[in-house]
Amino acid sequence: MAPFSTLTQAAAQRPDNIRHRNLRKHLLTRWASLMGAAVHFLFIPLFWVLDHSLLALINVISVAMWLGAYLANQHGEQDRAVYLITTEAYCHAIIATVILGTSAGFHFYLLTLSCWAAVTHSVKWVALVLGLMGMLIFLFLEFPLSQMFPLESGPGFPLMLATLNLSCALFTMVGFAMLARHVYETQEETLTSMATRDALTGLHNxxxxxxxxxxxxxxxxxxxxxxxxxxxxxxxxxxxxxxxxxxxxxxxxxxxxxxxxxxxxxxxxxxxxxxxxxxxxxxxxxxxxxxxxxxxxxxxxxxxxxxxxxxxxxxxxxxxxxxxxxxxxxxxxxxxxxxxxxxxxxxxxxxxxxxxxxxxxxxxxx
Incomplete structure (x- = not known):
């Protein structure tokens, strides 16, 4: 009941330009954009102290993009906010991993962002593409192509199996996110219909x-x-x-x-x-x-x-x-x-x- 209560309280403070059916996406995007901007803001002095001025500059741009996503979301443009966030997150993960290596772990943010994109974009097939794209980028960063698919059995064969298993697990994660989205939206539609339809005639109330x-x-x-x-x-x-x-x-x-x-x-x-x-x-x-x-x-x-x-x-x-x-x-x-x-x-x-x-x-x- 707590999530429903939170959503109900948020609905009471819903901006006029946000429709009821988009409230969940609006809240998810608002929280994600503020958290993302805060995290990247903290990275700026960290990279500056570590003498990675390029990464510090990139995080300045990242903060601007996350704040831009927040503003777009506040104006009812959730899909534009999703594009800004996924573009920044995917590009940042690639650049940071190329410079610092996979041991820094920046590509792990792709796992969270992929699931978030899968449940947030208004068009389901676009949401699925964005989610799978994040997972694919993660795999290519985690396992270089030369090691993912060795030509013959050898030392790299266990790594190939690990890659395949991880791929299945990641794609299943996106699949479950899409399934959860479908169930949640179906429940939302039912509740919305109950709240906005007359029970006897089926007309709007x-x-x-x-x-x-x-x-x-x-x-x-x-x-x-x-x-x-x-x-x-x-x-x-x-x-x-x-x-x-x-x-x-x-x-x-x-x-x-x-x-x-x-x-x-x-x-x-x-x-x-x-x-x-x-x-x-x-x-x-x-x-x-x-x-x-x-x-x-x-x-x-x-x-x-x-x-x-x-x-x-x-x-x-x-x-x-x-x-x-x-x-x-x-x-x-x-x-x-x-x-x-x-x-x-x-x-x-x-x-x-x-x-x-x-x-x-x-x-x-x-």
Whole structure:
């Protein structure tokens, strides 16, 4: 539970530009970059005292690269940070080993960095390549090629066996790191789904919607934003359906509408159960002229989707308030605006769409 608790505490302090799914990679990279910079900083005076001025200078460059990786990671560029760290570590190991020999042990850092790279880069095949590359560099530094593969059995034959055994052990280490990554990411996806999905409908929940809107509205460190529209949808007379037919039928109505939402709207649209019988729909990069015809089409399809229960036909209708984001408007104000338009749709007879700007009513389809 301790690692999960640590991750949970870190999530509470997560920078705005770091997504939840990248939090683990962000933390691993942050800790690695700070530790790496500190270690190389200590090497600078050590090599200077030992009269290895070239290695001292190289470690100055190393510190700069590790700090650059830290800054890249803080700006949400984890993959760039991984490239900086692996490039520095692999080059430093080669140079230090060539100058000081394998007895200095600098190539052993490759073992740690290879496993770290295998679980940190966002693209799995790139992570695997980086991990295997580190292991191969280690082997070539530890065992010169002339000794690794002797042409005939002799004094070097045991060394060849040792090399093969060590190679298998190292590659297995990377393999286990990749397997651990797969298991961990699968668990993360499951936990993320539980935290951001509505259990009944499978749509995103209110928590996810707030996080997504915060990013779209430009409430981020990089100041970027994306134009978007949103709609609040409320099932008409849902309380009467629950009272007359029971909550099980009410749940079935919610599921049927949710399934229709998923089938009708674009994959890029974000569909959320806002609470109770309300749904929040977010349309990135779309304005009202694009959204209104699509919402009308949804209404029309909903009219042809009756639900049968004990011989009774339950006809479902919805009221909709739809609005568009304007620069500088906080998403809370936008939701309040959509809620106001939804209230108007209810007050003016239900089964209709009230749009933003002019407050013009969009009549229900015939």
């Amino acid at each position: 209110r928590r996810f919607a707030g996080e997504y809107l915060r990013q779209l509205s430009g409430d981020r460190q990089d100041g970027t934003n994306t134009p978007y529209s949103l709609a609040l949808i409320d099932i008409d007379h849902f309380k009467l359906i629950n009272d007359k037919h029971g909550h099980k039928v009410g749940d079935q109505c919610l599921i049927q509408i949710s399934d229709l939402l998923v089938r009708h709207f674009r994959r890029s649209d974000v569909l959320c159960r806002w609470g109770g019988e309300e749904f929040l729909l977010i349309f990135p990069g779309a304005d009202l002229n694009e959204i209104l015809p699509v919402l009308e089409g949804f209404q029309e399809r909903l009219h042809s989707l009756p639900i049968m229960h004990n011989g009774d036909v339950i006809s479902l209708t919805v009221s909709v308030g739809v609005t568009s984001h304007t620069p500088g408007m906080h998403y809370d104000l936008l939701i309040n605006r959509a809620d106001h338009l939804l209230y108007r749709a209810k007050a003016e007879g239900r089964d209709r769409i009230i749009s933003d700007q002019t407050g013009e009513q969009v009549p229900p389809p015939l």
